[in-house]
Amino acid sequence: MSAPAKPTADYAGKPLPEVQIITNRLLSAETTEKLLNALDVIPDIRQINMTGESLPKMINSGPGKGHENNHTERRVIHVGGQEVELRYLVGGFYIELDVEDEEILEARLDQIKAACNEHIEHGYSLQVGRYSKYRPTLHDYRSA
Amino acid sequence: MPKYEDVIDLYDDNGKRIAKDIPLEAISPLRNNAIKEIVSLTKRTVAVSLGGIEKALKTGSMTGGGVIIQGKELDLPIVKSAEKIAAAIKEKVQVYDGDGTVVKVKGNNIIVVVPEERLNAGIEYTTGFTATAAATTEAIIDLFDVPMYKANMVKAAVWGRYPQTITFQGANVKSILEVPQNNEGAGFALRNIMANHVVSLVNRNAMQGVALSAIYEQCGSFEMGDAIGNFERGALLALAYEGLNANNLLYSLVKKNGKTGTVGTVIESLMERAIDDGVIHVKKTLPSGYKVYTTDDLPKWNAYASAGMVAAVMVNVGAARAAQGVPGTILYYNDLLEHESALPGADYGRSEGVGVGMSFFSHSIYGGGGPGLFHGNHVVTRHAKGVLIPAVTAGNCLDGGTQTFSAEATSGLYKEVFGDMEAFSKPMQFVAAEAKKVKKKL
Amino acid sequence: MAYKRQFYPGESIPAKNRKRYMDPKVKLKKLRDVSQDDVVRIMGHRNPGEDYKSIHPPIEEGKEPDCPIRKLVTPIEGAKHGDRVRYIQFTDSVYFAPISPYQRAWMYLSRYRGIDTGTLSGRQIIEVRERDLERMAKEMIDNETFDPALTGIRGATVHGHACRLDENGLMFDGWQRYVWDAQKKEVVYVKDQVAIPLDRRISVGKPASMSDLKKRTTIFRADGVDMRDDKEVTEYGLRIHKLRTLGGYQPWKVKGE
Numbered sequence A: 001m002s003a004p005a006k007p008t009a010d011y012a013g014k015p016l017p018e019v020q021i022i023t024n025r026l027l028s029a030e031t032t033e034k035l036l037n038a039l040d041v042i043p044d045i046r047q048i049n050m051t052g053e054s055l056p057k058m059i060n061s062g063p064g065k066g067h068e069n070n071h072t073e074r075r076v077i078h079v080g081g082q083e084v085e086l087r088y089l090v091g092g093f094y095i096e097l098d099v100e101d102e103e104i105l106e107a108r109l110d111q112i113k114a115a116c117n118e119h120i121e122h123g124y125s126l127q128v129g130r131y132s133k134y135r136p137t138l139h140d141y142r143s144a
Numbered sequence B: 001m002p003k004y005e006d007v008i009d010l011y012d013d014n015g016k017r018i019a020k021d022i023p024l025e026a027i028s029p030l031r032n033n034a035i036k037e038i039v040s041l042t043k044r045t046v047a048v049s050l051g052g053i054e055k056a057l058k059t060g061s062m063t064g065g066g067v068i069i070q071g072k073e074l075d076l077p078i079v080k081s082a083e084k085i086a087a088a089i090k091e092k093v094q095v096y097d098g099d100g101t102v103v104k105v106k107g108n109n110i111i112v113v114v115p116e117e118r119l120n121a122g123i124e125y126t127t128g129f130t131a132t133a134a135a136t137t138e139a140i141i142d143l144f145d146v147p148m149y150k151a152n153m154v155k156a157a158v159w160g161r162y163p164q165t166i167t168f169q170g171a172n173v174k175s176i177l178e179v180p181q182n183n184e185g186a187g188f189a190l191r192n193i194m195a196n197h198v199v200s201l202v203n204r205n206a207m208q209g210v211a212l213s214a215i216y217e218q219c220g221s222f223e224m225g226d227a228i229g230n231f232e233r234g235a236l237l238a239l240a241y242e243g244l245n246a247n248n249l250l251y252s253l254v255k256k257n258g259k260t261g262t263v264g265t266v267i268e269s270l271m272e273r274a275i276d277d278g279v280i281h282v283k284k285t286l287p288s289g290y291k292v293y294t295t296d297d298l299p300k301w302n303a304y305a306s307a308g309m310v311a312a313v314m315v316n317v318g319a320a321r322a323a324q325g326v327p328g329t330i331l332y333y334n335d336l337l338e339h340e341s342a343l344p345g346a347d348y349g350r351s352e353g354v355g356v357g358m359s360f361f362s363h364s365i366y367g368g369g370g371p372g373l374f375h376g377n378h379v380v381t382r383h384a385k386g387v388l389i390p391a392v393t394a395g396n397c398l399d400g401g402t403q404t405f406s407a408e409a410t411s412g413l414y415k416e417v418f419g420d421m422e423a424f425s426k427p428m429q430f431v432a433a434e435a436k437k438v439k440k441k442l
Numbered sequence C: 001m002a003y004k005r006q007f008y009p010g011e012s013i014p015a016k017n018r019k020r021y022m023d024p025k026v027k028l029k030k031l032r033d034v035s036q037d038d039v040v041r042i043m044g045h046r047n048p049g050e051d052y053k054s055i056h057p058p059i060e061e062g063k064e065p066d067c068p069i070r071k072l073v074t075p076i077e078g079a080k081h082g083d084r085v086r087y088i089q090f091t092d093s094v095y096f097a098p099i100s101p102y103q104r105a106w107m108y109l110s111r112y113r114g115i116d117t118g119t120l121s122g123r124q125i126i127e128v129r130e131r132d133l134e135r136m137a138k139e140m141i142d143n144e145t146f147d148p149a150l151t152g153i154r155g156a157t158v159h160g161h162a163c164r165l166d167e168n169g170l171m172f173d174g175w176q177r178y179v180w181d182a183q184k185k186e187v188v189y190v191k192d193q194v195a196i197p198l199d200r201r202i203s204v205g206k207p208a209s210m211s212d213l214k215k216r217t218t219i220f221r222a223d224g225v226d227m228r229d230d231k232e233v234t235e236y237g238l239r240i241h242k243l244r245t246l247g248g249y250q251p252w253k254v255k256g257e
Helices: A029-040 A102-119 B033-044 B050-059 B082-093 B116-120 B127-143 B148-159 B195-201 B206-223 B229-243 B249-257 B263-276 B298-320 B323-341 B346-361 B388-397 B407-418 B427-441 C013-022 C036-043 C068-072 C077-081 C101-111 C130-142 C210-216 C231-249
Strands: A018-027 A045-054 A076-079 A082-085 A088-097 A124-129 B007-011 B017-023 B045-049 B102-106 B109-113 B173-175 B280-285 B291-295 C085-092 C116-120 C123-129 C151-153 C178-181 C186-191 C197-205
Touching: A018 A029, A018 A045, A018 A102, A029 A045, A029 A076, A029 A088, A029 A102, A088 A102, A102 A124, B007 B229, B007 B427, B017 B427, B033 B045, B033 B116, B033 B127, B033 B206, B033 B427, B045 B050, B045 B127, B045 B407, B050 B109, B050 B148, B082 B102, B082 B109, B082 B127, B109 B127, B109 B407, B116 B127, B127 B148, B127 B173, B195 B206, B195 B388, B195 B407, B206 B229, B206 B249, B206 B298, B206 B388, B206 B427, B206 C068, B229 B249, B229 B298, B249 B263, B249 B298, B249 C068, B263 B280, B263 B298, B263 B323, B263 C101, B291 B298, B298 B323, B298 B346, B298 B388, B298 C068, B298 C231, B323 B346, B323 B388, B323 C101, B323 C116, B346 B388, B346 C231, C013 C101, C013 C210, C036 C085, C036 C130, C036 C197, C077 C123, C077 C130, C085 C101, C085 C130, C101 C116, C101 C123, C123 C130
Parallel strands: none
Antiparallel strands: A018 A088, A018 A124, A045 A088, A076 A082, B007 B017, B045 B109, B045 B173, B102 B109, B280 B291, C085 C123, C085 C151, C116 C123, C178 C186, C186 C197
């Protein structure tokens, strides 16, 4: 038996604070791009995960099966000079902050809120907590 | 003295009165000999497909499932020898002259009515099938002098794959009833008859189909212990109004709404009739003007609601000449009626519940069977006892040729062989005539 | 006594709208006019101008099976011609769409005959003989029960009725059958109901405002009209549950309840 592969996820190993942002409307690719770029310049952000509604590449069932979907919001966006392939209509962000100090946390939250207020037209709700795991578990070692 | 005060007039499938002032009890399966005769014939009447047997023996393709047994084929003139085979079957099945045995050749088939004496000497209703199948097997072996090592082919061609299978899979002897092992529980035998079989038995006459289905379903209710004591009257009222067109309720609802009506207008007519007949009345009027109706006779309201359900199917599905709308019509008819009256729908909500499940199972989402394959023994229909399946039969009778699983495809033999038996094709007249006799006795 | 249907209890806006949509005597407002050919294109069952395919020979009077009910019940046009049974399916957003799927069933069966309909999660299918379906579909797309942004015409993959709207206020559709025309402020269909691209863009007009929709909707919502605030509707629901239960137990004892 070969040794277990290292988990692909990069965990901090400790429960850093996570900012959950749920938008009142699903965001277009353009808005998502603008918001990510506004967040990208904020210091101490360790990673950003996004969720939303899946946009398939192809029509995957029914009589139209096999056609290209050509959804206008399923495209490559540019964040911090990097290309990101967007496959969702995004409606949620999880921002992990590498901070251990309440004051710095508050300061970063203010910056995040400012970015959101500027780019999310229809409002959002924001909470701080821990919403995803921060260390590897058995699940990370399962075979494909 | 009649047990119940209820008195009804029975009308036929054309809305013509055929029996007046009939006490409710006179249509009870316990009292009405015509209903007993229908049940008895259902058990005893069996069809033998000579064409099927001849083909199976000639090709070795038998017992269903694509099985072909090669090397032991038998090329026998079975269809040509129909009269001889029939005579042999009669000799074997009959107990004594005049015991009610019937063996008749009809085209490529033989119709057999097994005598009561045979059934009385056993417990199960399968006697009709087993006696006929065994007699047919023996008749063929004897007549054509089939050697021992090929005789088992004759058995398989007649009986099908049984006893390797639970059912008589691939048999060329057909009974209206399923094997008991396929019944969901005690008393389900008469509920385990596909709507399509009934459609065939009544030659697509929707009123007669409703009557025959209602008779089967309500007899099932009696047999499963569902229509005893205080429940009996409810079952009889439902049989009367929904199945036997009592007081011409069903026919007149369809007549009034047949040309341009919808499920909605059927409900309107039903409410009007129920109010006029004193079955329901206003309990209170809410601030919006909405009237809450109540009744002093819920079983009678249930019978009215059930007749309305069949009328709604006849109008909506009938207008489409497409059976697929049956479950949806049952579901929403009952819901609309409940919202209209503030009283429960047919079978106190259970028909509506069944409509939901049946909508799914009769459309393609689950592989799809089509409403003609349904019966009261089905996992989604068994809960609404007595009143639901007649509506399914009505819808299937009125189909204009849209169904893959049509009555002609699944149950053609029943029409061919049993279609001219009055007990099956005209149950309304058959039962009404007997009800008049019972009336005199009460 | 001629009885007049009362349809539904309640005095709240959604309750009144439910009654209105169900009542066949109420002529529903026509808000847009999508051409019959475009409706046919969006459904995608046949090309405009093409003949109707049939699944059985035409129904001729006197040649049907001998059944008194067939003589009483007139078949709809498509049935007479032996048309195929085809469908249209609508998805209705939970965000105050004008109507919701279940009420569509009530409305369809009160206004149309010869139909097969079924409610599924977030959507309502209606299956009818083809030529009748086309007529009904146009009415349903043109009238007030349809909103371009919050009603979707979706034959398959209907996901979206309970999703948040997009930034333009459109109900989510992973297959993007319709897009927002920012210049005209209209919703435009670019794919048919099963997401096969259309060869022309079909506008279904401007979406209604949220304040307008809240007046038109049949949907009870905690952030709109809460069903519990309509006493008649709540009382009705409890009553039916109770009577079904009593009826299932000892129906002969239920008197004047």
